[in-house]
Amino acid sequence: MNSPDAANLAALQQSDRAHHLHPFTDFKALGEAGTRVIVRGEGIYVYDQDGKRLLDGMAGLWNVNVGYGRRELIDAATDQLQQLAYYNSFFQCTTPPAIALAERLAEISGFSHVFFAGSGSEANDTQLRLARRYWQLVGKPEKQVVISRINAYHGSTLAAASLGGMQDMHKQGGLPIPGIEHVDQPYYFEADTNETPADFGVRIAGQLQSRIEELGAENVAAFIGEPVQGAGGVIIPPETYWPEVQRICQAHDVLLIADEVITGFGRLGEWFAFQRLDFEPDLVTFAKGVTSGYIPLGGVLVGERVSSVLTTNGGEFAHGYTHSGHPVACAVALANIDVIDRDGLLAHVRDDIEPYLGALWAELGERHALVGEARLLGLMGAIELVEKGRVRFDKDLKMGERCRDLAIDHGLVMRAVGDTLIIAPPLVITRSEVDELVGIADRVLTEVAFEL
Ligand SMILES: Cc1ncc(COP(=O)(O)O)c(C=O)c1O
Numbered sequence: 001m002n003s004p005d006a007a008n009l010a011a012l013q014q015s016d017r018a019h020h021l022h023p024f025t026d027f028k029a030l031g032e033a034g035t036r037v038i039v040r041g042e043g044i045y046v047y048d049q050d051g052k053r054l055l056d057g058m059a060g061l062w063n064v065n066v067g068y069g070r071r072e073l074i075d076a077a078t079d080q081l082q083q084l085a086y087y088n089s090f091f092q093c094t095t096p097p098a099i100a101l102a103e104r105l106a107e108i109s110g111f112s113h114v115f116f117a118g119s120g121s122e123a124n125d126t127q128l129r130l131a132r133r134y135w136q137l138v139g140k141p142e143k144q145v146v147i148s149r150i151n152a153y154h155g156s157t158l159a160a161a162s163l164g165g166m167q168d169m170h171k172q173g174g175l176p177i178p179g180i181e182h183v184d185q186p187y188y189f190e191a192d193t194n195e196t197p198a199d200f201g202v203r204i205a206g207q208l209q210s211r212i213e214e215l216g217a218e219n220v221a222a223f224i225g226e227p228v229q230g231a232g233g234v235i236i237p238p239e240t241y242w243p244e245v246q247r248i249c250q251a252h253d254v255l256l257i258a259d260e261v262i263t264g265f266g267r268l269g270e271w272f273a274f275q276r277l278d279f280e281p282d283l284v285t286f287a288k289g290v291t292s293g294y295i296p297l298g299g300v301l302v303g304e305r306v307s308s309v310l311t312t313n314g315g316e317f318a319h320g321y322t323h324s325g326h327p328v329a330c331a332v333a334l335a336n337i338d339v340i341d342r343d344g345l346l347a348h349v350r351d352d353i354e355p356y357l358g359a360l361w362a363e364l365g366e367r368h369a370l371v372g373e374a375r376l377l378g379l380m381g382a383i384e385l386v387e388k389g390r391v392r393f394d395k396d397l398k399m400g401e402r403c404r405d406l407a408i409d410h411g412l413v414m415r416a417v418g419d420t421l422i423i424a425p426p427l428v429i430t431r432s433e434v435d436e437l438v439g440i441a442d443r444v445l446t447e448v449a450f451e452l
Pocket residue numbers: 061119120121122124153154155156226230231259260261262287288298
């Protein structure tokens with residue numbers, strides 16, 4: 001569809017208001033404000049109804065890793081749609097793209113098996129089912145509890161939102177469901193402590209140990225965490241955190257689940273974050289970047305420990321989705337992984353863009369008094385807005401939203417989590433595009449400081 005003219009735009013907005021309930025939205029407020037209609041994407045840019053170009057500093061929703069308009073992914077979908085638009089993987093059936101993708105995922109992750117789902121939320125439901133099934137099969141069915149973290153985001157289904165630690169989601173849904181516990185997140189900036197980051201990381205991981213001991217290790221199935229918390233505000237853990245979590249899980253015979261829905265497929269300059277952050281999960285959740293968002297797909301990578309039990313002990317795993325292993329989604333994922341590989345995007349992120357953007361990002365922090373911290377790992381960055389030092393602004397000032405809205409006016413999509421501004425641009429971003437991104441962020445901070 002081409003860019004609509006003004007009358008057409010008003011009609012689209014009216015129709016949207018009349019029929020479309022948007023995710024995570026105050027429907028009344030949106031009805032009054034009206035929606036922005038995005039009509040086209042190219043590289044790292046999207047274009048709205050007025051032809052306004054926006055640098056997509058969030059890669060869609062952290063998913064458009066290879067950028068918009070990639071011919072290889074479009075062709076893969078078209079070819080597969082013509083060949084076989086759908087068949088299921090129930091009843092002893094499968095399709096060539098599902099087979100090929102499972103093999104490719106095993107190559108890049110080192111995990112022997114994969115269970116496909118349609119989204120990150122579904123995949124985390126699968127995690128809960130798989131972890132409990134594993135313990136049943138090894139004769140410890142009482143190991144049921146999964147421990148997660150406050151402020152984690154694991155998706156929006158009942159199980160995924162329960163695994164998540166977002167209070168507002170819990171309040172609306174009568175959540176969490178039974179058998180889910182939450183411990184603190186490793187949020188060094190917010191903790192405002194005199195400890196070194198290394199000591200802080202070990203201490204916060206230690207909460208997992210205490211909780212396991214309170215509950216009794218014989219009742220605990222798994223721990224789940226995002227290697228870097230995304231929706232919670234790009235919370236980058238100290239280097240000591242994940243190795244300590246792994247040590248605790250091993251010591252108490254608890255499965256370790258990494259939710260790599262955001263961090264998978266190159267965002268931290270490796271295929272998966274665990275390959276960079278020095279730990280070895282038993283199970284990995286993926287979605288988003290597996291297809292760069294061109295088509296929905298998610299799943300669980302299952303390591304040897306769990307897969308060997310699942311595949312040798314008999315009995316049906318009573319769980320699965322119509323779209324598990326969807327052939328078109330799998331074909332697109334294969335093309336996407338090929339692009340990341342062939343274009344050297346992991347090295348591009350790790351060796352070029354992360355250091356380049358990281359230096360400019362840190363400079364922003366030094367130049368602007370209203371930045372309490374500017375942090376970045378891979379292509380996940382955050383800026384903490386503060387009145388001074390670590391003192392936050394009055395919430396009513398809505399500083400995060402003000403900066404976000406101004407950034408959009410100036411042509412940059414950033415996101416605001418409270419007063420934390422976050423970015424996660426497509427992996428294909430170039431140095432000159434980074435200059436543009438940081439230039440707009442700089443202008444926004446200057447203008448907001450001036451208004452104050
Ligand atoms: C870490 C993490 N897990 C799970 C999900 C849920 O994925 P989906 O929205 O595809 O269900 C998200 C979505 O943002 C996420 O960031």
